[in-house]
Amino acid sequence: VSGGPDSLVLLHVLYSLRSHYNIDLLVAHYNHRLRPEAAREAERVRAFAGELGLPCYVGEGPVAAYAREKKLSLQAAARDLRYQFLERIVRETNSQKLALAHQLDDQAETIVMHFLRGPSPRGLSGIPPVRGHIIRPLIEISRQEIEAYLAEHRLEAVFDPSNDKKIYLRNRVRLELMPVLKEYNSNLTLRLSQSAEIFREEDRYLEEETDRWWARLVSREGGRLLVSFAGYRQAPLVIQRRLLRRCFRETAARQEDLSFSQVERLRRWLEQPAAGKKLQWPWGVRIWFDGERIIFGQEEPVPGKEPGFPYHYLLAGPGVVELPQGRLHVAYVDKISWAEEELKELGPWTVVVDAGKVSFPLTVRTRRPGDRFFPLGLGGSKKLKDFFIDLKLPAEKRDQVPLVVSAGGEIIWVVGLRLDERFKVSAATEQVLRLSYEENKPEMV
Amino acid sequence: VSGGPDSLVLLHVLYSLRSHYNIDLLVAHYNHRLRPEAAREAERVRAFAGELGLPCYVGEGPVAAYAREKKLSLQAAARDLRYQFLERIVRETNSQKLALAHQLDDQAETIVMHFLRGPSPRGLSGIPPVRGHIIRPLIEISRQEIEAYLAEHRLEAVFDPSNDKKIYLRNRVRLELMPVLKEYNSNLTLRLSQSAEIFREEDRYLEEETDRWWARLVSREGGRLLVSFAGYRQAPLVIQRRLLRRCFRETAARQEDLSFSQVERLRRWLEQPAAGKKLQWPWGVRIWFDGERIIFGQEEPVPGKEPGFPYHYLLAGPGVVELPQGRLHVAYVDKISWAEEELKELGPWTVVVDAGKVSFPLTVRTRRPGDRFFPLGLGGSKKLKDFFIDLKLPAEKRDQVPLVVSAGGEIIWVVGLRLDERFKVSAATEQVLRLSYEENKPEMV
The missing domain is CATH 3.50.40.10 (Phenylalanyl-trna Synthetase, Chain B, domain 3)
Incomplete structure (x- = not known):
């Protein structure tokens, strides 16, 4: 609970439904210490939780120092530390679920951001409503509905001035781009959220299909992946693409995906692969063909030189x-x-x-x-x-x-x-x- | 060949490659008679074809009258008549292929338009590079590359002033929205085209999977579709959605798709369907459950009253x-x-x-x-x-x-x-x- 509109509504709704669903609630707030009002806001959240008779855990951490140390943006550092704190509270209190206050407009903005980078079935799936123990009960509730709920229940949310700054990509999308897109379709936010549900299911289905092919075709040998070439050639194009991307992701030195054109280059090479020749790929991945199997392996590390550099x-x-x-x-x-x-x-x-x-x-x-x-x-x-x-x-x-x-x-x-x-x-x-x-x-x- | 940059380059490229691919070319031009320059443009296309020694078929038609009669926009009427003419020439000349000059920017604009209406796997597939005998050889070539080609080969294209008018949705997307989106990713056009290829393949794959379930589960009886309820319940969620949409499309009085929320309403109803009760859907579709099968049928037509009205x-x-x-x-x-x-x-x-x-x-x-x-x-x-x-x-x-x-x-x-x-x-x-x-x-x- 940040004390902003979304988290305040989430808390109030869950509180109202606590006996209906027979749930115990506890509140967690993370103070990023990035704004002068931060301490006062933490106090307000604590007071609000107190009014409702709920336990409240407040954490704080050195976001700026962490950002410098890990070479992260302030936003990314704040998110890292916040999630670390929330997950620790979940563990220590033996909580079943962690409810986050992402809502419909966050969802739409996320999808637009993925669209701008080059849409993929995964990207257009947006923010998952449920993943593991994380749940997002407000993911289908719009900002407008949240404002109306606040007004109806006379709840006073904290206003975060950094939401108005156009320096972050997400804020620019929210403040500049979404209004332009809504001129073309005033229902866009809802439509994107509905589409996300379709893409999420289709992506899941195709990943499960890929699992089946993977189980038949791929084996491990040390840190290497061996893919039956005959089996790969029988797989449908969509499965071939997903298999190759997954093999790469699992062998790369970092959790990275091949780009579309890299996948296509690899696919074309595999139409007539030359046995013995090794392909060098980013993140230290080497790919070769032994006459029967496509092999993905990690390059021997060169001391002091990370893969992918220089560029x-x-x-x-x-x-x-x-x-x-x-x-x-x-x-x-x-x-x-x-x-x-x-x-x-x-x-x-x-x-x-x-x-x-x-x-x-x-x-x-x-x-x-x-x-x-x-x-x-x-x-x-x-x-x-x-x-x-x-x-x-x-x-x-x-x-x-x-x-x-x-x-x-x-x-x-x-x-x-x-x-x-x-x-x-x-x-x-x-x-x-x-x-x-x-x-x-x-x-x- | 309209005489505009795209079609001129298409013709010139195909002409240069005609002996390499061993193809015979013929040129077709449709005069929409919507602009004063139209007749002069038709003459220019005819002259250009003549210079290359290619036969040239010129057609024309009453676009404005056709638009009034069929209640179509001028753009839609022009497209209808143009395609009718082109297909007639294909038939009469026994041509193998009909090459159209859609290019990369058209592709990106189409995808953005689909995104704005609420993206679907089909919509984000964009314009198909090949469908039946229609081919679009320039679909991966950008407007910039086309301009460069024209300059290099000293080709003079006809300028269509209606491309600068913001009254058509496509023109507004091209002139107003694309520049805004490219501020967020200058590579967007290429990325969208690459993504389209992925969505196209995944959509095709899922449609083929749906075919297999359809063959097992769906039978016809008169104008009705009967779907095995037990089989439907075994199908994965993505297949259920696609089956329901297809059943609706095949029984509706017009070629119409169910919207996302309609599909979801139907899916929820099918979680515990009441035998005997008939659901009324748009376009005269009735859906009911006989205890074993889900039945899609067309309503008895009420004379003088089309389904979907009043609204x-x-x-x-x-x-x-x-x-x-x-x-x-x-x-x-x-x-x-x-x-x-x-x-x-x-x-x-x-x-x-x-x-x-x-x-x-x-x-x-x-x-x-x-x-x-x-x-x-x-x-x-x-x-x-x-x-x-x-x-x-x-x-x-x-x-x-x-x-x-x-x-x-x-x-x-x-x-x-x-x-x-x-x-x-x-x-x-x-x-x-x-x-x-x-x-x-x-x-x-």
Whole structure:
């Protein structure tokens, strides 16, 4: 329970239904300590739980420090720590269920975000209403219905001002994109939630079908997966695709999926595979054919070198680049909304730069010998290597830091660490470009 | 070949590859006679085909009259007549294939349009690259690549000014929405096309699985479908949904699908069906349970009364209402773009009204006794019944004309026939509301 509208309604509804369903409730609140009002909000949740006679567990943690340490965005760090806390309370209190207050609009926004990245049956399934012991009783309730419930029951929710900031992708989707999409279909939110149910079931069905083929075709030998080639060729195209993606995911050094074009490349190669030749894939995966079986194995690790690095990607204009460990978003933003105090709140994973000084295509790449830049505030240039040394960044990490480089070759941003002086926003800036980096997460919510 | 960029490139590419693939080409052009330049464009296509030494068939037809007669939008009527002409040429010339010039951006726009209506696995499959003898060789080629090809080969395409008009949903998606979506992912067009391939295959696979269950469970008796109840209950949820939708589609008076919530209502009813009780569904479908089988049958037709009528729908704000035979879109539009001559070009299926005079919720309904309105240009009010009689509209059609009614009960638009005088756009209009009606079509492209 955050104290916001959704969680307040969830608590109130569950409280009203507690005898009907014969359930014992307890309240858990996590204080992220990111806003000055946080302590007061924790007190309000505690007081509300007290009024209802429910036990209330309040946790808190060093979100900012955790974000720095794990190289996560503030949002991702807050979510990690919050879930850790909630799961600990579930364990320690022997609770059966963990009820979360995601609602219909969250669901629709999540699906739109998946659509924007390139829709997949899994992505369009959205947020699962039930998964393990996690339940989301409000997932079919709209924001409007929640407001009406609050008014009817005279409940006063806490207002979180960070929901109004357009710096996070989810907030931009909620505040900017959803209203535009609703001009085309005012029922979109409901329709997306209904569609999610269909996609969820069809994806589950196809995964179960894949399970059956997997049981027949795939065996393990040490860390390797062996797939019967004759059996694979008999499988329908949809099953072939899902088998290949699953084999990759299970052998990769990180929980990563092959992209559509990678799956298609692999499928084409398997139309006439050359025995003996090994394919090198991202995340250390090697794939080869021994005449009878397709074999997925992990590469021997090279000390100090993670798979997937070095890399080098081009970005022709504003948009998204997928990197081995995350993705970089580049977008023009409205200058007016970038007041001085907001700039300070961007955190390490978002920067704004003077769009007039940046030339496309951008390159997003790992470091190269000789890299130099003008660290913000230093008043001069510095070797990137020395910059890393001064930061005491471990040597094996240095090859993984993404650099955003302008078409002229100047480093614009050492991602997560420092902006370049030459590209900063000034009084003369006419247009602002926002760069933001988002770590890969197994789930988007 | 329209003479526009896409079709010109298609023709040129196929011409260049004709000996490689050993194909004979012939060119067909349909003159819609909707624009003053149309005849000149037909001549240009004919000349271009002549330069390449290819036979060229040019057809033309009364699109506007056909639209009036069949109550179609100009766009839909043009498409109907064009396809009829192309198919006739295919037959008469004994051609093997009909190549159409849909390209990657068309594909992405189609998928976005399906997404906006509520995505389904079928809808997100987009435009099929191959269906029967229709092939779309450019479906993976972007508008940008087509422009580059034209420039490289110094081909001069005809520019169709109607592509710049925002009155059609597709044009609005292309001109207004796609640029917004690409700010979130500049690669969206390609990603959507790749996703379409996945959805297409998964949908095909699930349809084939449904075929297998259908063959086991469903039998015909006269015009009825009988489904084994025990067998239905054994089927996985995804198959149950697809079976029910297919049974409905095959028994309905029109080629119509059940909506998500209708399928779910039916599924819930089938959890404990009462033998003997008959469910009434849209399009004259009756569903009942005889203790062993679920039976789908067509209602006895009531003379003069089509199923699905009368109806009555509310629209809380701008958006879309699904009607039995089509859908109504309501949206605010930029007043500046509505010059006098553009207003005349809207055709019977789109009107613009003074938003300041319209109150939400709108009602979209069929006629009721006593309905009156102020037909545009008449200078007074008139009974709707007399208006229909004067138009010589057959009695059985009068119950099917959608009426858009303001919150105060005033008729705003007799859809396809006449605007109300009170709501017309004037010099004092501050905001414009566009109402447009789109007939159900089995396919969106």
